[in-house]
Amino acid sequence: MTSFLALLFRDIRLAVRAGGGAALALAFFAAVVTLVPLGVGADLRLLSRIAGGVLWVAAVLAALLSLDRLFQADYEDGSLDLIVLSPLQLEATAVAKIGAHWLATGLPLTALSALLAVLFDLSQAGTGALVLSLLIGTPAVSAIGAIGAALTLSIRRGGLILPLIVLPLLAPAVIFGSGAVLAAQDGLASGALYLLTAFSLLCVLLSPFAVAASVRLNLAT
Amino acid sequence: MSIFELANPKRFMQVSAVFLPWIAAAAAVTLAAGLVLGFAVPPDYQQGTTVRIMFLHVPAAWTAMMAYGLMAVASAIGLINRHPLADVAAKAAAPLGAVFTALGLVTGSLWGKPMWGAWWVWDGRLTSFLLLLFLYLGYIALGGAIEDENRSARACAILAIVGAVNLPIIEFSVDWWTTLHQGESILRKGGPLIAPVFLWPLFLMALGYTLLFFALWLVRIRTEIVNRRARTLTMARAT
Amino acid sequence: MTFSLDVEDLSCIRGQRALFRGLRFSVDAGRAVSLQGANGAGKTSLLRLLAGFLMPASGTIRLRTDGGDIEHAEDRGKFVGWFGHQDAVKPQLAVREQLAFFARLYGSGRNPDEAMRTFGLLPLAELPGQYLSAGQKRRLALARLQLCARPLWLLDEPLAALDTAGKKLVAQTIVAHCACGGIVVAATHEALGVACETLLLGDG
Structure with a gap:
């Protein structure tokens, strides 16, 4: 457990220090979301209608932005060798890395989304559903993204391939997440949050195995 | 002869050389028969003559799904048994699957224009297939980006398996999404209610597409095996 | 305490090329x-x-250990102290943070400050890794190797980028590790500067 926490805190520390991805992801999230009204116009009725979808898509993209270095940085400077030889099982290493990414990126994005929802005149119910859905759904983004990051860790332009691999796999999260917001705005019961929870749980439970297998194969060359 | 003897590339080359022409010929015959029958059936009373696009669209979609399934199975075998032939088979299936998916999308779009008045409608099935196309493209891109043959094959295998686990969930979520945003559509699950006269050509076309896929798959696997052998010989001569 | 490394009939094929075949050697504790x-x-x-x-x-x-023979790759890794040709130094983390992290990750219970003193890093303790010279990074890697407290040391070019004093430090560290019953296998171009056996790869 000490090993696990050591890795978790070290990754969070790296993410929030200068040059880490956490602050960049937040800034990217805010910038993308700001561009949308400039593109579609200032009609608040339209904006509040698309708010859930826009914020969800932007949050996924922002989280992906900081994901490509999740394993690559440690691979390039040799740290990954040392981490793999540590007493920590590789699957537990994957969980620590996913957890650190979520705490440093997914959670702040969720908090920021509540603020950005104001720009879209999202109703109170809608904002509540948005924050809750991001809270439930961003772990899935980190978990699935970690698979892509581990698969592409040795590729120099891995950051370009990662979204292509990961985005279609994340379609259910975007669908259920933004669907929950839309249903809440209309005052409907949709069950989207339950489906999102199931999806997120499945991703978080299964992805450490895929991540560990990918890291293993990439070190074996 | 067991399936494992076939896994020997040399044996595979011998056996596939015998079967390939027959499969290709069977594909040509069934596709021709399917097309002729497809044009012979009377037009649908609702959709008119555009219903014939169904004979091109539905089998393409079906073959694209089957290709992903076969790719995932070959990947699992390659990953567990470390067998190069399985790796080659998985990799060879991907571009074919992508092409059949694209064919399904194009024919679906052509069918959509007269039906809905738009080239693209965010119908559940079309959306799923668009996502499937991206899954294929991601797989192909990953395979191309990793130079080491072994590493590339195993990375792709993991991605194919992750994709295969996720695909039913994607399908389900897209279905859920269409019910949230719009009503039923014509290309609903299982296609429109099919009149019995349409069944024969549809069946023949499905069989033809499947045979065509297998014929092309065999050609691609054989090409890759020959390429690898040539590369090994060239390298052996150089040293 | 028994501890030894036995290699039998080892062959390695990279790509299409066989690097070595039938390699056989064994190293006892303290060598x-x-x-x-x-x-x-x-x-x-x-x-x-x-x-x-x-x-x-x-x-x-x-x-071969007191707890029986260990062959499985991942179990074996839990005995390995790795010193690669890369330094694995994070530019954003201070020297003490980096060492403390690995001491906790490896659960060795050793004190980072002592390791820093041994390797002359104490004055640099609060300096972020990006400001270290190549030689200082190597010393940080050495300190980490000692902190991780593993019996089987695998060193890849441990003398690269080090001055005479640094090379002496490496030799001392190796001697100290062997004196505690550890094993050191070091790939190197130059003489290690310690009493050791030599294993020649290639041709032979």
Whole structure:
């Protein structure tokens, strides 16, 4: 457990220090979301209608932005060798890395989304559903993204391939997440949050195995 | 002869050389028969003559799904048994699957224009297939980006398996999404209610597409095996 | 305490090329081996095989310990102290943070400050890694190796980028590790400066 926490805190520390991805992801999230009204116009009725979808898509993209270095940085400077030889099982290493990414990126994005929802005149119910859905759904983004990051860790332009691999796999999260917001705005019961929870749980439970297998194969060359 | 003897590339080359022409010929015959029958059936009373696009669209979609399934199975075998032939088979299936998916999308779009008045409608099935196309493209891109043959094959295998686990969930979520945003559509699950006269050509076309896929798959696997052998010989001569 | 490394019939194939075949050697506790050979002879590959990153084409690598023989690659890795040709130094983290992290990750219970004192890093303790010179990074890596408290040390070019004093420090560290009953396998171009056996890869 000490090993696990050591890795978790070290990754969070790296993410929030200068040059880490956490602050960049937040800034990217805010910038993308700001561009949308400039593109579609200032009609608040339209904006509040698309708010859930826009914020969800932007949050996924922002989280992906900081994901490509999740394993690559440690691979390039040799740290990954040392981490793999540590007493920590590789699957537990994957969980620590996913957890650190979520705490440093997914959670702040969720908090920021509540603020950005104001720009879209999202109703109170809608904002509540948005924050809750991001809270439930961003772990899935980190978990699935970690698979892509581990698969592409040795590729120099891995950051370009990662979204292509990961985005279609994340379609259910975007669908259920933004669907929950839309249903809440209309005052409907949709069950989207339950489906999102199931999806997120499945991703978080299964992805450490895929991540560990990918890291293993990439070190074996 | 067991399936494992076939896994020997040399044996595979011998056996596939015998079967390939027959499969290709069977594909040509069934596709021709399917097309002729497809044009012979009377037009649908609702959709008119555009219903014939169904004979091109539905089998393409079906073959694209089957290709992903076969790719995932070959990947699992390659990953567990470390067998190069399985790796080659998985990799060879991907571009074919992508092409059949694209064919399904194009024919679906052509069918959509007269039906809905738009080239693209965010119908559940079309959306799923668009996502499937991206899954294929991601797989192909990953395979191309990793130079080491072994590493590339195993990375792709993991991605194919992750994709295969996720695909039913994607399908389900897209279905859920269409019910949230719009009503039923014509290309609903299982296609429109099919009149019995349409069944024969549809069946023949499905069989033809499947045979065509297998014929092309065999050609691609054989090409890759020959390429690898040539590369090994060239390298052996150089040293 | 019994501890030894036995390698039998080890073969390594990279790509289409066999780097070595039928390699056989054994190292007892307290001994150091200098691994020599031309570039591309497979020195780094052998170290990665021993560490369990690579799977051998054939042969076995066995660790004999008090708790029985260990052959499985990932179990073997839990005995390995790795010193690669990369420094694994994070530019954003201070020297003390980096060492404290690895001491906790490896659960060795050793004190980072002592290691820093041994390797002359104490004055740099609060300095972020990006400001370290190449030699200082190597010393940080050495301090980390000692902190991790593993019995089987695998060193890849431990003398690179070090001045005379630094090389002496490496030799002292190796001697101290062997004195505690550890094993050292070091791939190197130059003389290690300690009493050791030599294993020549390639041709022979």
